[in-house]
Amino acid sequence: MTNANADGSLLLAVESSCDETGIAVIAGGRRILSNVVASQTALHAGTGGIVPEVAARAHLRWIVPVLDQALADAGIGLDDVDAVAVTHGPGLAGSLLVGINFAKTLAWVHDKPLVGVNHLEGHLYAAWLTDPGDDDREEPIFPLVALIVSGGHTFLVEMRDHLTYRLLGQTVDDAAGEAFDKVGRLLGLPYPGGPE
């Protein structure tokens, strides 16, 4: 991982743990070549929250177009990638299954390695990525402290090296994002809570 920006490896990454179907192509572990997300926000707006059955079905509906767009944006085919990564949890069981089985089959057809990734580690490692067009920049320097604030999780974590974590603190009840949505509902704001 420390040499990641020096090598030219290509990774296809699949995410379907909640209400977004996302597929990205990453070069050298850091450079985003494409990052396509189909969001279900509008789909769940009527119920003021995510309905698991509806979410899983939407993943099945959008995963192929998202893959096509991600490959087209990166200008590659599956044969060009060195490995396939997929979120294996935590998340909605039915939604996770769609991405996992889709990614697994992509890897199987092309005899590529498959890597299961924890969704929260994915959030942390977003800090290492550089957007298309951005200049290269230094990697974050260890030791470091990372804060994850999302719809499902609120964590403060110490990292002394890659893939080593020490939990420093977390929410004692709702995740920050959940609290945000609940307050939004109380105030009568549309889902997700915030300005229209």
Place this chain on the structure above:
Amino acid sequence: MSAGGSTGASPAMRAAGHDGRRAWLLTIDTATSQVVVAAAAVDGTLLGVSTWAAGRTHGAQLLPAIGRLTGENNLRRSRIAGVIVGTGPGAFTGLRVGIATAKALAHELNIPIVGVSTGAALLAASGAGERAVLVVPAGPNDRHIVRHAGAPVLLPGGSDPDLAEDEVLVAVDLAGRAPADASERGERARTAFPAALARLGAARLAAGDEDDLARLVP
């Protein structure tokens, strides 16, 4: 569990062998308690079948089973000419695994996909004629009722299917929750199901009636 137990190909078919170059159709159904993976000729004739109890690990067994089926029947993955996938009604978890897998295969092999109603294939396989009515579980308490050429209708737990006098009930995965004769017809339907699914899918593929890969959902 008998994962990989391969049956269904007649001795004559096996003796004839394949040269590994013939085009074939991959058939997958994960809607019932028995996962079905089958290889069929492009005319729908079964070449080989593998079935096993679904359990909790669909996802772990599907690709290895497809790999074994391919090898045992001297077929090649690269020669799959179409994917036929059962679309239920049935277990949500299984359907997601099966359809996600089928979509990725069709996409990467650049071949057509057809979704076939698991219910229609079970009715065709039941041998109970046009008046057959299929009943399958829908979640822990409810059931789905399927009639020929009809969409599945949800039957809430506790209520009984409203059958006409000449209709014949076929129950699958409802042992102890359906009349014994209906469950017996269900077991017969299960036996002939892979062939029925392959035949229905092959007919649609032959007619050029494939599904939109993106839009296909259970």
